[in-house]
Amino acid sequence: MLRLDARRIAPLVAVPSLALVGVVAAWRAMTPGVAGWDNALVALTASVRWTGPLAAMLAAWLAVREHRLGYLRDLSARSPATGPLLDMLLLTHTVLLSYGVTAVAVIGETALTQRPGPAHPLGLLAGALALVLHAVVGYLAGRLLPYLPTVAATGVVSGLWAGLRGPGSWAALLPPAAIGRLEPFTTLHAAVPAAQLLWTAGLVAALVTGYVWTLTRRRALVVALVCALAATALGTHRLVSRQEAVVPARVGHVCRQWPLTICVHPALAGALPALETALTPLAARLGATPGAFTRVVQRPDGEPTGIHGGVAFVHIPSLNPGFERQVVRQIQTALTDRRSCADPRNARGLAYRALVDVWLRGEEAPPAAPSSSPKPATGNLERASVAASVSAPAVERLTLAAQRFAGWDEARRRAWLAENYSAYRSCTLTLRHFR
Template structure:
């Protein structure tokens, strides 16, 4: 009875794993927050940020699981005093470790979802994206715990953390199918896109099947004298087949993990029509205030516009038919100036301005740009033409631009244009 009590106290001591929840949750929140698009409350981006937190939270959970596995392995002689299967204790450890890690992941999800709800959210929640991160963390926990049990040495904990981190970060860049294996590196799910449902589903199956195969393989090895081989061999083989099929399907996607999303625009109509992705609607007042003076100065020129419209990143920035097409990927500080710069970039021929033979003309173009964007002119030419332009009032400059807009656009301004 005394030995049995020692075993029961050993099992009860595992409740201390719950104290790891806030530490793991803090790591996951920091990782997820860093991957959010600044200033954007977009559900697909939020879900992918939560899932991507597994890239940092996973190695930490694997190292913690390896430490638990190493420590519990050294106390196996106490469990040998009972008639329970030798796999019972490790399975209970895995269950508690999984509950601990998923509880931390749940807190990460609550924090990121909460900040999305409290802002002007857009899109819709995709629970399958959240399951990808949970299944990935399960695989990390199983791998780390089994590593600690099979190699109960102090160095196994940092070695597990390094190996898990390398698995996550060696596939950080690139567009091949390899980066789709969990923990996938999908980066930001940009506005006007959403993750493929098939990719998410096969990522979940890949992680769950490998976790199942590892657990069944360990149970089969640990209880080979007490257990029949066939009841475990069949689900083990099934799990390996599912993992192989999921790998093949992820390979078939060839790195294409997102699709275009037919999303409507949120608009503000007065005094200028500005339309952006619904996740960016909070930026409408400041954007209208910022681009209205630019639109007024371009009135009467071929570059005039009465509407500003955000387009997906793969479409070019242009000004056509009175509509200025822009890209606005986030609302980080200075986004208003970036929009103005994009519109200005659609006015001039950048290749012509980059010609070294047109250095003086390019300087005149920059001088005009500074006026259009209400910036202080930088390195303005010290010529009579520059001084004359600086002395003109607003109406004179607008009249001059209507007359010489073609040369401004071609970066072909010379001294005589300012007489």
């Protein structure tokens, strides 16, 4: 029997594999550049959606393997439930150890950043119990159907349970929850992790107690089974009544005051240097126009963006590479009279506007000094031609405008934009505006 029990050390070899899969899955689910406990909790939940099926397969494999030697346990005086309980205890330690490694990696990365936000310890425990639930279900499946195909079937069913529940329904809140990435200015409702913990703990207790009762037939276990099922039902009721896990969060901004005031969500404080570099030239070029702004403020998704009273309101969902260019384009879009620019009669004006847009975005550096025969800005011209879809004579006029605009220095371009801002905004620019 000692040799039989010693063989149970084998599942511990699976700890590094489960931990590696969990860390990779969690890292992929984290919103780039967003540092916060909400983001970390969603990432840990996503890791369970990947490691859960693997844990279930591991548990089913252990149950099938140990079942072949089950007759040796019958020779001892121990209760028939002792062996399965020890197996499930070992599996619980195995999956919790792998989950702990993933949690340390994710939480460590979050804690090293500034202002991570409110923590949700119940959500952390709910994710751990969800992984234990997969292990228990896999083990019991292997005990009831001790065949090798059961191992694969357990992984497939667990994978379908995790993958087919999309966000938007109460079933998506059942562990492991399909919450998805949280946008800035939102947070998890505190009642959801508590309900998930209650649901998972009740279901795990019900499965273990029910299986032990089938082996021992002790009546006292019926009371524990009823209590566990009641806890599961209560957790289900709370999740059904909640429906939504994400609620708006009232948080302040962190700001960078000079040379341009830029305010973002605290979890996106790392974006401030890049935004300052990208937006300061744009603000300087628009300084003498009605579209001038001296302050940039991030707004929650769903609220309108635009420029009002010298303040540019923008959306920053994440810090993916190139996010600062997306913010610049948002501000450029706010400078547009959409109704006028959508008029087919202003297609040529839209092409001339594209020449100016490239300069505003800083994608084409102006020459150091004017030239008598300036070379046309190729990038400007190509973008403008695509936007125009006009005749050859119109393209020639566009080329001439590009040559003239490329020959002006920065000061002349800014003065020109201040003078012709109305035509730029309404997409009614023509060649005569570039004289």
